[in-house]
Structure formats: structure tokens, C-alpha cells
Amino acid sequence: MEMNVPVVVIGAGPAGMATALALHTVGQEVILLERYPEARPAGNILNLWPPPIRALGEMGVDIDDLGAPCHTTFRNARGAVRAEVRLPDDVVRDYGGGFIGMLRPELYRRMLAAMPEGVLRTGVTVARIEDGEGAARVHLADGTSIDAGVIVGADGIHSMVRTHLWGEEPIRSHRLHIIGGYTFADVPGAERNEVVLAHDRTVQGTYSSIRDRGRDGYQWWMVEAWDADRPAPDDLKAHAHAALVNFGSPLRDLVAATDPAHTQRWPIRDRVPLTQWSKGRITLAGDAAHATSPYAAYGAGMSIGDGYTLAQCLTGVDLADATAVATALRRYDERRIAHTTSQVQQAYILGKVFHHTPRPLRPLRDWVLDRTPLLQKQVGERSPGEIVAQLAEMGAGLAPEAPGARSS
Secondary structure (H helix, E strand, O other), rough: OOOHHHHHHHEEHHHHHHHHHHHHOOOOEEEEEEOOOOOOOOOOOOEEOOOHHHHHHHHOOOOOOOOOEEEEEEEOOOOOOOEEEEOOOHHHHHHHEEEEEHHHHHHHHHHHHOOOOOOOOEOOOOEEEEOOOOOOEEEEOOOOEEOOOEEOOOOOOHHHHHHHOOOOOOOOOEEEEEEEEEEEOOOOOOOEEEEEEEEEOEEEEEEEEEEEEEEEEEEEEEEEEEOOOOOOOOOHHHHHHHHHHOOOOOHHHHOOOOHHHHHEEEEEEEEOOOOOOEEEOOEOOOOOHHHHOOOHHHHHHHHHHHHHHHHOOOOOOOOOOOOHHHHHHHHHHHHHHHHHHHHHHHHHHHHHHHOOOOOHHHHHHHHHHHHHOOOHHHHHHHHHHHHHHHHHHHHOOOOOOOOOOOOO
């Protein structure tokens, strides 16, 4: 006999919201818990690749005019192209231009608009979790509990669920930080529908087009070496403007045009990837599973992909059947871990290459990047190949097979 137990998702970031939406689409009952009074974005700037765009659409999220379509090039500070990301024409056509630039709050707004009534519960603190043969249990700080067929820890880089499963692990500092912002100013020379990702000897300076609620603008960011225990700059905008001195206009003009209130900073850090996410009835998604550097440009996208894949694996599964649940979660691990680990490690290595190469070797590094196809093969060809592979792995999509499922 089936037991009416839900999937309980902890954390309402992109991973948690995507998991809840996708599970609802395939007919599983789901409860999404968020400790803050509302689901809120941790940052402002964002890019998405085609797989998460497709996933969002199948979950019922409005993806019409979601962001500005962008073509991506890696350049040196003088503007010479080192690598070009070439997505297939049909992928660009089918997914709103392929790679899109947008603001993170708009993604939250659209995902929340698609969320069924009663699924999201805010202001709820999880005290602890436990697994069991018949069901897992989520214990809340108010003394109540929720029985669950599956618990999904989408609770970020400091994940309590990950610690419960695999113990305490150190956070890996990249000894880098990112400062970024956005503006809707019309800055002369800024290229529309482009991601211009450039490096000088020590700094990455990037800008891309964005589209937000019908407005066209630009987001920008810079990355540089910065020890984790070093205090943040007092004036983020002034610091970024000065650090980008070798890049000239339009990048520095975009920084100058940005309202300081639209500027943020993040230390770059991750965790060494796990070889297993799931145990029993409990699993992970998003940053709890694979926190990654912005060098992947895929953190939110991978998180959305986690929720989508987990829903596919749990489609039609009786959550009262511990064996069936464990089998489904093993399939989820098999489909996600290799891909996300590759992205996390590549981002970590790129950060070291661009920002922690010893000073005497930097001219040689730049000669290789300027004169050989190394970067083109590593990011210009490998990244599109992985995008196409991810789209293929999504197969026929989210199929609402379980009783009571709604159409997607």
C-alpha cells in the first residue's frame, strides 16, 4: 500500500525551487522549506545556458524574453580574441539565443510565480533530520516534524544536510573574489548581445548584455586574487574601476555608470566534489552538492538541472518503498555527479591559471593563450559539447505519469 509522504526540500534557492517545481510537474507531493521570511536571491547578476532554460520551461516557468541572448568570446585585455564559444545554430534558435544574460531577482520572481499554492513554507527552521525504513523525518525548530519519502538538501554551501550525510568538511577557498554590478545606462562602445570575457596579467574583466522586464542593459564583473582573511574594499565600485585600468572603455565606463547600490562582492569558494550525494532517503542539490566558482558560469544552471533530473528519476516512484527510492537516488547520482564535478574542477583550475600563476610564468601563460588553440579547445569547444550532451540527456522531458500529476 502506498504511503502518502511528500518529498521535503530544504532551501528555496534556485536548486530548491527547481526541485519543487519539477517534482510537482511529475506528480509527486512536495514541501519546500525556507528559513527566511521569503525566498530571496543572494546576488544580482546571472547567466543561463540552454539546459536550464529548457528545464524551466518544462516546469511551468515563463521563459519568454527571459534574458538577453549573448555570444561569448574570451579575449586579452587589448581585445584580441583567444576563444569563441560556438553553440549549434539550432540550440541558439530554440533557446532564446542560447546563452542569456539576466538579473537573478527576475529568475526568482518567475520561479515563484510558477510555484503551486501551499508548496513553499517560509520562516521555517530545520533543527535536524533523520532517515528511516518507512520514511525520513524532518524535525523543525518549533518542535514539530514532517515525515518524508525523500529529503533533498538544497541548503547551500553550509548545508546541514550534507554534514548530516558525510560529516564536516572544509570549505575550499580559491583566494579570489568577484565584484560585479549592473546598469541600464547606454554606454558608448559596449557591445550588445555579447559576453566579452577578458584578462590582463592578474585580473579578469567581463561584461555582458542583460534583459530585465523589457529593459536592456549590461552586467559586469571583475575577478582578482584576494586572500580569504583580507578585509573587503571599502568602496567596491571605486576598487573595481581602479583594478580594471588595463581594460579601458567600455568596461570601465560601465563600472562608472553603475549605481553603487547595484554593486556586490563575493569571495570565491567551493567544496571538494563528493563521489556520492545520496544515502538512503536523503540527497543533495545545488550548492549543497557542488558549490562552484563563477568561472563555470553555471552555478544556478547546474542547480536547476539537479531538480529537473531528480524529478525524472522519481517519476512514478512509490515513496513508501525504500528500495525503489534508493534505486532512484542512485540513478540521480549517476546522472549528475560526473557532469557537475567536471564543471567545479574546471572552474577551480581556470581560477588558478588566470590568477595564481607565479609572476615569472605569466608572460609564458599569456603567450600560450594568445598564440595556441588551448583555450579554444578547453572552453570554446568543450563547453558547447557539454551543453549539447546535457540537452540530449534530458530526453523526452518531464513526464507526468503519477496519479494526480498536472500537465507541464
